[in-house]
Amino acid sequence: MSAELHITLAGAERVVAAGTTYGEALEADGRTVVAARVNGELRDLASHAADGDVVEPVEISSPDGRAILRHSTAHVMAQAVQELFPEAKLGIGPPVDNGFYYDFDVEQAFHPDDLKRVEKRMREIVKQGQQFSRREVSDDEARAELSAEPYKLELIGLKGGAASSDDGAGVEVGEGQLTIYDNLDPKSGELCWKDLCRGPHLPSTRAIPAFKLMRSGGAYWRGSEKNPQLQRIYGTAWESRDKQDEYLHLLEEAEKRDHRKLGAELDLFSFPPELGSGLPVFHPKGGIIRKEMEDYMRRRQGESGYEFVNTPHITKSQLFETSGHLPWYGEDMFPPFELDNTEYRVKPMNCPMHNLIFRARGRSYRELPLRLCEFGSVYRYEKSGVVHGLTRVRGMTQDDSHIYCTKEQMGGEIKSLLAFVLSVLRDFGLSEFYLELSTRDDSDKFIGEQADWDEATAALRQAAEESGLQLVDDPGGAAFYGPKISVQAKDAIGRTWQLSTIQLDFNQPKRFGLEYQAADGSRQTPVMIHRALFGSIERFLGVLVEHYAGAFPPWLSPVQVVGIPIAEAHTPYLHDVAKKLRERGIRVEVDTADDRMQKKIRNAQKAKVPFMLLAGDDDIANGAVSFRYRSGEQKNGVPVEDAIAEIVNAVERRVQV
RNA sequence: GCCGACGUAGCUCAAUCGGCAGAGCAUCUGUCUUGUAAACAGAAGGUUUGGGGUUCGAUUCCCCACGUCGGCUCCA
Incomplete structure (x- = not known):
């Protein structure tokens, strides 16, 4: 082995000493740059560079970086699960869109409370900063080490053959050399846990900035209903707390829009x-x-x-x-x-x-x-x-x-x-x-x-x-x-x-x-x-x-206009406006209930009605109405004919308001 | 279909260890009405999803069915 290696770093030729790791070559901090792309392949920062390597940094916020982060978080979860449930056998644990999962064969399905315990243990592991350490093994060595993991043994048997990316098995065993990742205590170097895995991984569990366990459910082994059912735990992991909050916020937003919920609230449909x-x-x-x-x-x-x-x-x-x-x-x-x-x-x-x-x-x-x-x-x-x-x-x-x-x-x-x-x-x-x-x-x-x-x-x-x-x-x-x-x-x-x-x-x-x-x-x-x-x-x-989110454009809105009198005395005037709107094909109601005007606005707002037309003394004196839109904006003293034209126009043009 | 969680008033949710089933909103009735997201008061509302079991006693524990939710498989 020569004492010097010629590598290409970020497009520039570099000479480094033999034994240099990709992490050293990239001057990676292990937090923002978490892996290397070497000749197109993802590698651990701790791997040693070879002559002629073309090396690029992989940032944790990039798609590849996130996948590595999530995969590493899946490992942390599996470790926590096996510590808390020693009988749990490992299935597979790949990264997926927005997160990761890991499948386990356990006697008893996970209860939501179990997830909290697992998550707590995971936080401890993350804090401890265990190192992910790669080790090449022969098929026979792997079989010996993983003799207690029947599903992993099955994957070893499938290596390079039937194992496909479809069922996620490719994450565990690649085409060639099998590898095991050891999780090591950063102080004592003691082995905490290990898993058959192709990698790469973050350098340390401490490089996991934010994660959360989401839900659990049954999942067939290798995706076939003919196979036994394992218990899958889904989690999410992100390069920052902010990104994770953003994602969780999106999920909340989706929940608010759930058509099953809005369908009941807006009285659209039901499933008796x-x-x-x-x-x-x-x-x-x-x-x-x-x-x-x-x-x-x-x-x-x-x-x-x-x-x-x-x-x-x-x-x-x-x-x-x-x-x-x-x-x-x-x-x-x-x-x-x-x-x-x-x-x-x-x-x-x-x-x-x-x-x-x-x-x-x-x-x-x-x-x-x-x-x-x-x-x-x-x-x-x-x-x-x-x-x-x-x-x-x-x-x-x-x-x-x-x-x-x-x-x-x-x-x-x-x-x-x-x-x-x-x-x-x-x-x-x-x-x-x-x-x-x-x-x-x-x-x-x-x-x-x-x-x-x-x-x-x-x-x-x-x-x-x-x-x-x-x-x-x-x-x-x-x-x-x-x-x-x-x-x-x-x-x-x-x-x-x-x-x-x-x-x-x-x-x-x-x-x-x-x-x-x-x-x-x-x-x-x-x-x-x-x-x-x-x-x-x-x-x-x-x-x-x-x-x-239930706020349909006017042409689709069940109720397009609600007339809201400021006081009871203004009701006949609004009935008159409503009649004119109805003649133009507009779906309009006048709220004649015994409620205060403010309450009627609240009701119409909750029903997501696109146009509220209010009328009080001032409006009547001017032959006008006052708009309140879904946004809360208002437009006062609009001549009735103009108001009708505005509404009819919005409906005919199928625009959102 | 499979794995799991759940099911209390129209809705959202309480009810300690198995010991009288409750609140807010909505509904109904009455009183009151003036400018942009909730006036006040009262009444009514329940076979605790249904069926079976254990128990002196079941919303609570067990079994079955139905339904909902999450996940897997499927989706002409």
Whole structure:
């Protein structure tokens, strides 16, 4: 070994003595710079540099730095858990978005109080400043050292083979050399704990600036329900207390926007237990929002060449045999029932019925593209553990459309469909999108000709690329019968929701024997495109509630205007103003309750009504009203006609106020 | 479906060790009404989610069902 090493540091050539660590070379403090990126690979600061290394610092606040921080915090948690619950066997503990988790096999699931104890012990470990020390081991050494950890032994057996980043196992064992990280007491050097791990890690537990345990729950070993269930603890960790508080604040903000909570508070919908899980009812105020959404959609679809159809809620089961859904999704459908010696089903989707409409008579190429649409009620037997507010229900209304076109029309049709859905979503106040292209992989769940898939995937990709939006690939994410584009929208606090999907289907046209007569007299099979705009109206309504935190733009607000008299004597005047507003199609109420004016303002404010119109002696004398907006701002003495114009204008332009 | 926590008035939440089930808001009734987030008083409201068990006695302990919440798996 030569006494000098030539390395590249931050783009500049440097000569350092042999035995220099990356930490020394980078002059890292171990707090802000917590690791090194060496020739593209992340390494511990304590690792020794080699000749020719290209070394860059990894800051704790960078994405890689945060991942290292979180992974190290996961180790601290696992150590604390094993100290408090010595029988706990280790699963895996990778960093994830905004935090980390670690899975444990324990007799008894963790109780929320247990988490407090674990967190307390973790703080002690962090304070103690244990050092993370890397050590290479052979497979056999690792097996010997970890003989009490059956799951780790399983991972060693999987090393480099089946271990994939999908189930997080890659964090523990990499491709080549196995490594164990020892946690050492900084004073005595005594071994406190150790774990099989690829690393890298922070230099010391003291470099963990902020963390918090969040929740626990069951999780299948290596992500398969066929495997035993372990207990997972989730935590979060950040480069500073401020960043952590910011994150926790975001979670609080999300909680305030929870559509289940706001739906009850604003009297929009409920889930009566008498009906059963996942079956919502819409109250009058929620009904108005739905109606506005549906009216708007009917208009837009009418303008865009869609034709409205209606189909029943139940059908002979045979229809879903024909469509091919039964073998794939039969378990997710409500069970069959028998009528007149025939088995019937409640429909989980509308497309087979639309196919029957297409097939009801001979079709000409001149009719294509044929765009059928319907607000179709469908019922799916969602498993009990997944039902969730309006976003995962058992009964819902799809704003569903099926487009039948020729192969030649497919590209143009997809492109215009994408433009259509984006334009609609923008009208609902969503403005940030990205697209996801879900394609087949080599799994055997996909059916159909590879050539069809290729052609359709290319058409989808082209339309997606032409939209100019960011496109994320999702290999293997397609439905069994065809690829799809889904539109992901960001809401007001940056969360993304999967909304519209545009999906190609080569399966059903064949299974239903759909055909049209081409110009040359030949019979051809049409291409079928599924298009759901909102996913479901229920779900989209839920998304809108969260996006707007219940404060809908005026056009969607259940009550657009509340008239508030300063005193009882001013009520008739406001009734008169309300009548004029009603004539312009505005949803207006006058609060004639026995409350004080201040209380009425409070009530309207809590109901998130966009416009409050107050009237007292001064206003009446001037033929005016006074606005109070949701912001608390006011505008006094506005002539009634101007006030009406302002409100009508805001509704018509679909703006937020 | 699986793992766990939880379920008290319409809502938010109390009720000591197993010993008379309570408050605020909302509701109803009455009194009172003048300028931008809560007038005052009274009344009513409960098979403590449902069923079973233990006990002299169950909101409280045990079992089952239903529902909600969190997590996993799934999501045409």
